[in-house]
Amino acid sequence: xxxxxxxxxxxxxxxxxxxxxxxxxxxxxxxxxxxxxxxxxxxxxxxxxxxxxxxxxxxxxxxxxxxxxxxxxxxxxxxxxxxxxxxxxxxxxxxxxxxxxxxxxxxxxxxxxxxxxxxxxxxxxxxxxxxxxxxxxxxxxxxxxxxxxxxxxxxxxxxxxxxxxxxxxxxxxxxxxxxxxxxxxxxxxxxxxxxxxxxxxxxxxxxxxxxxxxxxxxxxxxxxxxxxxxxxxxxxxxxxxxxxxxxxxxxxxxxxxxxxxxxxxxxxxxxxxxxxxxxxxxxxxxxxxxxxxxxxxxxxxxxxxxxxxxxxxxxxxxxxxxxxxxxxxxxxxxxxxxxxxxxxxxxxxxxxxxxxxxxxxxxxxxxxxxxxxxxxxxxxxxxxxxxxxxxxxxxxxxxxxxxxxx
Ligand SMILES: Cc1ncc(COP(=O)(O)O)c(C=O)c1O
Numbered sequence: 001x002x003x004x005x006x007x008x009x010x011x012x013x014x015x016x017x018x019x020x021x022x023x024x025x026x027x028x029x030x031x032x033x034x035x036x037x038x039x040x041x042x043x044x045x046x047x048x049x050x051x052x053x054x055x056x057x058x059x060x061x062x063x064x065x066x067x068x069x070x071x072x073x074x075x076x077x078x079x080x081x082x083x084x085x086x087x088x089x090x091x092x093x094x095x096x097x098x099x100x101x102x103x104x105x106x107x108x109x110x111x112x113x114x115x116x117x118x119x120x121x122x123x124x125x126x127x128x129x130x131x132x133x134x135x136x137x138x139x140x141x142x143x144x145x146x147x148x149x150x151x152x153x154x155x156x157x158x159x160x161x162x163x164x165x166x167x168x169x170x171x172x173x174x175x176x177x178x179x180x181x182x183x184x185x186x187x188x189x190x191x192x193x194x195x196x197x198x199x200x201x202x203x204x205x206x207x208x209x210x211x212x213x214x215x216x217x218x219x220x221x222x223x224x225x226x227x228x229x230x231x232x233x234x235x236x237x238x239x240x241x242x243x244x245x246x247x248x249x250x251x252x253x254x255x256x257x258x259x260x261x262x263x264x265x266x267x268x269x270x271x272x273x274x275x276x277x278x279x280x281x282x283x284x285x286x287x288x289x290x291x292x293x294x295x296x297x298x299x300x301x302x303x304x305x306x307x308x309x310x311x312x313x314x315x316x317x318x319x320x321x322x323x324x325x326x327x328x329x330x331x332x333x334x335x336x337x338x339x340x341x342x343x344x345x346x347x348x349x350x351x352x353x354x355x356x357x358x359x360x361x362x363x364x365x366x367x368x369x370x371x372x373x374x375x376x377x378x379x380x381x382x383x384x385x386x387x388x389x390x391x392x393x394x395x396x397x398x399x400x401x402x403x404x405x406x
Contacts, residue, residue: 015134019366027360038390040378041360043182043330045247045303049284050295053246056287060280069279071271072263073100073255077282080289081255085238088214091227096260099267100277100285104212104241104254109135111208111237111256112174114266116141121171122208125159127183127332127364127372132176132208134368144172147371148184150334153315156323157186157332161195168199174206175199180213180223183367183377184332185325187217190224197226200235210239212254213328215296218304222326233259244329245296246288251281303329306380306387313391314378317398329381332364336374342401346373352401357393 023041031037048054072078078095085091101107108131116122118140124132126145133143146164148157164175177196180187200207209226217223226236241254256266307324310331314322319338325331339346346363353359364372380387 011138011140015138016130016366016368018130020362023354023360023362026354030354030358035358037358037360038382038386038393039360040380040382040390041362043244043379043381044249045244045299045329045381046383047247047299049247049251050288052291053248053284053288056291057280057284060283065280065283067279069276069282071099071267071276073098073277074279074282074286077286077289080286081240081257084289085227085257089225089227091225091232093227093257094260097233097257097263099256099258099263099270100282101241101254101256101270102274102277103252104210104239104243105131106252106274106277107239107241107254107256108132108208108210110266110270111239111258112136112141113139114262114269115206115237116173119171120173121169122174122176123164123167123172124176125164125178126369127367127375128176129178129182129210130366130368132178132210141173142171145369145371148181148186153321153323153334156325157181157184159188159192159196161192161199164196165199168203168205172203172205174208176208176210177226178210178212180216180325180327182213182328183330183362183364183372184375185323185328185330187219187222187326189222193224193226197229197235205235207236208239209236212239212241212244214240215245216300216303216329217327218307218324219326227257242285242288246285247299248281248285248288251278251284253277253281253285303380306382306384307331309384310378310380310387310391313387314394317391317395318402319398329379331378331380332372332375333378334375338398338402339374342398342405344401346376349401350376353394353397357397359390359393359397361394 020042027037078098081098082093082095085093112135120141121144122136124143136143149160238257243249311324321334350363362377364375
């Protein structure tokens with residue numbers, strides 16, 4: 001019999017989780033059983049948080065910096081973030097226009113739930129990071145998915161600007177742009193970003209710009225932040241964070257940048273949810289963003305080498321089309337030819353790789369609907385040895401499956 005505590009808001013059981021976390025749990029279970037699992041599953045740098053950042057957190061703890069802080073973040077962190085954005089993008093951000101949040105996901109939640117009302121539409125180019133559509137669903141808004149265009153392994157992915165344009169209705173309020181993109185690694189060229197910005201202005205829409213991978217760029221000069229547009233504050237809300245750039249996923253620190261008076265209103269909402277981001281983690285983040293960036297630069301150089309190695313290895317596998325991503329740390333190969341020949345779905349292939357060869361990759365179909373169903377997501381935030389060995393195992397699996405079929 002149903003009890004009162006069973007009666008959830010009906011939207012809650014319908015929300016999707018994040019499949020990467022499910023696969024992490026499965027991989028941990030297999031490792032516990034003694035299997036040598038190689039994971040290309042989860043979206044986090046494999047390097048530990050840089051030592052000078054850890055030292056700053058230790059110092060903050062030693063000084064008992066453990067109480068509540070300002071809801072929007074400590075002043076020196078908001079200032080550090082504003083300086084970073086102004087230095088990098090000449091963005092004209094004031095510290096009072098920054099809200100520090102528990103992870104970039106916290107920023108996505110605040111940003112989407114503070115603007116969208118039941119029945120509003122939010123355009124989400126997909127495949128996409130699942131949080132945008134799930135938060136929209138939670139508040140009763142409607143995600144309108146527009147597939148990215150796959151232009152083959154030489155060109156990769158591009159935004160379907162015409163389709164985005166034709167998907168705008170009277171209910172559209174927001175367009176999500178995640179650049180560089182998770183899961184595809186796409187780095188959209190400046191002219192596509194400019195065109196989207198024009199469209200947003202023409203229809204008076206908000207661009208929710210998730211630029212959390214803005215330092216993971218493998219094509220120099222190609223990344224264009226929306227913050228370089230002169231009047232961006234009227235149309236853009238920016239999401240960014242510390243998780244990826246400084247390898248701080250577990251510290252839970254992100255941020256949202258928007259107009260000062262909106263920051264004040266959103267802070268009133270935020271204080272009712274989480275009071276403030278973690279105090280000593282914020283002190284560490286000040287060190288991250290104002291201290292040396294050398295370890296970040298070294299990480300990006302390392303990741304580019306790993307990307308090249310993974311592309312080379314995966315391109316040897318029959319039926320895989322692999323585009324060398326322009327940003328983030330993912331490859332998103334099209335495996336439709338292999339799936340057709342082996343008569344498998346992406347999910348079946350992923351399960352086979354996991355349970356027979358102990359390699360974790362993500363099915364493209366979980367981001368979050370259907371545009372990615374012929375693709376796999378690989379994170380190349382793994383050692384070169386793991387990339388080499390993991391790709392060999394996948395190659396073996398593919399050959400086994402093709403032989404079985406013939
Ligand atoms: C595009 C994108 N946005 C936001 C996030 C969330 O970051 P955080 O761990 O800081 O919440 C991720 C994490 O994978 C991401 O890929």
